[in-house]
Amino acid sequence: MEIVIELLTRNNKVKSFHKLSGDSIKIGRSYENDFVLHDEHISPHHAEIIQSEIGSLVLIDKCSVNGIRDKKNKDLGSQANLKSGDVLTIGKHLLRIVLPHHPVAETKKMNALEDITNHLNQWYLAFIAALVFFSSMVVKSYFSTIGDIIWTKVFATSLLVTIALMLFPLFIAIFARVFKKEVRFFTAVVFSFTMFLAWQITTALGQVLLFNWGDSSLVNLGADVVEFVMMVLFFCGCFYLASNMSVKRLCIVSCSLVISIAALFHFSSQDDGKVQLYPVSYAVVLPPAMLVTTAISTEQSIVNFEALFESASRESIKRNKEADEHE
């Protein structure tokens, strides 16, 4: 008789794998056994597996202290029939008994994503990603300095931000460990910093749009869509690297997470309808070379102002009505 014993983790992952043969397979803490398990809850001669006359496997409890339980934690008694693939609990160990001809799952083709993910798991790639992000931070703070520039301050601040953002890949790695996923810390670093860079680039593009077309509803809608997609991508990546969820599940979880975060932000930033005494609009200015839109005539702009007068008048009527109803 030839059988395979797999030691399982609590999540049914195979921890180790042992092929054994003989007329009977003895399991226990004593070194005389065929399969030795170091666990104080297991008796020296705990169990034995034999093949019956008709060929089926039989498990015998050799008067052990703690007995043998099945997957559902039910005591199997002194003797029980076994099928290939049955899971047993002996002491604190999970064991799966499989016959050599036990069917195995179909071979999966190597996932392109998985392939990339593994290839990216290089320290130098992670270092380059962090360096590029760090440089972008330096450039950004240089552009927004209008006084005397203090380079040590610029570098220190950018480095601080980079180190702080390093917490993201660190969390991904920790979660991957928790969820028994392969830990690919460097891939996580490359991914996080690429996303942060992409975020900066889209923000810069947004500024160009704001400079040219102002705080219009179309620009705002575009910004919202881009923001949503970026956030979903980011969470998908994080979950992919840190857990074993299927791609479909990843997408659903990420989308719902982003939507709930957006909803929370929306509700937490609700105003009480109190009038703002100064304009809240913020006009962005960039170098004239970045102006791509054609300027409108003064007359045309007056036509555009018409909408402002109208909406202000409408708001005044609305507020007056509300005040009357309140009284």
Place this chain on the structure above:
Amino acid sequence: MNTIKVKAQSILLLLLSLALPKLAMAQDANELFTTFSPALVQIKSINLESGQKSSIGTGFFITKDGKLVTNYHVISSYVQSPQKYKLEYVDDQQRTNNVKVIAVDVINDLALLSSNTQSDVFFELSKTAPEKGSDLFALGNPHDLGMIVVPGTYNGIQLKSFYQRIHLTGSINPGMSGGPTVNQEGRVVGINVATAGNQIGFLVPVERLWLLVNKYKNVNVETQAKEVDLIADIREQLLFNQTSLYQNLLTSEWSTSSLGSAIVPSEISDFMPCWGDSNQDREKKQYNQATSNCQLEESIYISDTLRTGFAQVGFNWIQSDKLSAMQLSHLYTLNLNARYGHTNAGFDDVTDFQCNENIIKNSSGESVKGLMCIRAYREYSGLFDVRFNSLLLEKDDQTLIAKYFLQGVTKQTANAFYVKFMENVKWK
């Protein structure tokens, strides 16, 4: 010895001659005060809920049938929310009596009140303007201390001011608001309205009161007083006032001056003086900056929270050889969005600002980034506050930020001002 005596005598005579007019004046003031004190009252606006006075001022009878005059700002709380306040006066015998508002003139801060009492003593309004340097007497009840008389000197109509006010060299203090200032014959030449500190007082010329009195001469107090919609009337006054204020400004040629390499309007009107500054003497500066700011110094009082009629125009030229294009843009963005001017309105008076941004071509074909923000008045429909922040593009190393803030204007005025502004702000 003799010469000393003669000298002493002449000094005595000189002293006497100097003292005599003062004595005569004091006599007059005293006489005036005793004659007219029955016609002087304290006006109180009383909050119905707390039963306490919320504002006080001085008022005076101008007719036998109990018509009174005071400042609009003394009774504004009642006009704005008549359900929360009541008005009464306290006369020299400490008798109180209710009063009603017949008419107001917010532009000149005047109010015409009626009471159902007869007043045998009342003030007559002067028909002629006083001579410069003549002695006047301001009457009133400063800080609730009791009625007093303050002698002062007439110094003509205030220059550089759109709203005509008499400049009185004499102390006018809070609480004296709405009291009369009379000439030596005891005729009213002005109504106490404001002070600008030590010995500088302002009066509303009596002609304004004549206009108000004549306009409402025919209003029958008993039947019509209740039906006068004061708020609608105030709205009309504001609409009319902004038209006359901006009419000259918009039809006249604006004088311009250069600010850095740009051309900007300078004093566009006598009543909008300009002030300027630059960062020339700053150490370690990364850029050059020159600013100019012109503003209408006066505004119209509507309520505790709302003032209107204010106008402000400001320019900021920035140039740098040291900063990069991106750094300059950042500097421009900060300056363009910096808060400008006052708010002058409360949360319940106006709407939010509605804004839009455009890239506009000015009259010289230069591109301008413009942020236009407009809010409406809730009580006075058709009137708006307009804020325009703009930035002259085209040049790589410099820019001109031009802003204006107009309060209480109509759409027509706002648009006309905008056109004129865009014509007058450009590169050299």
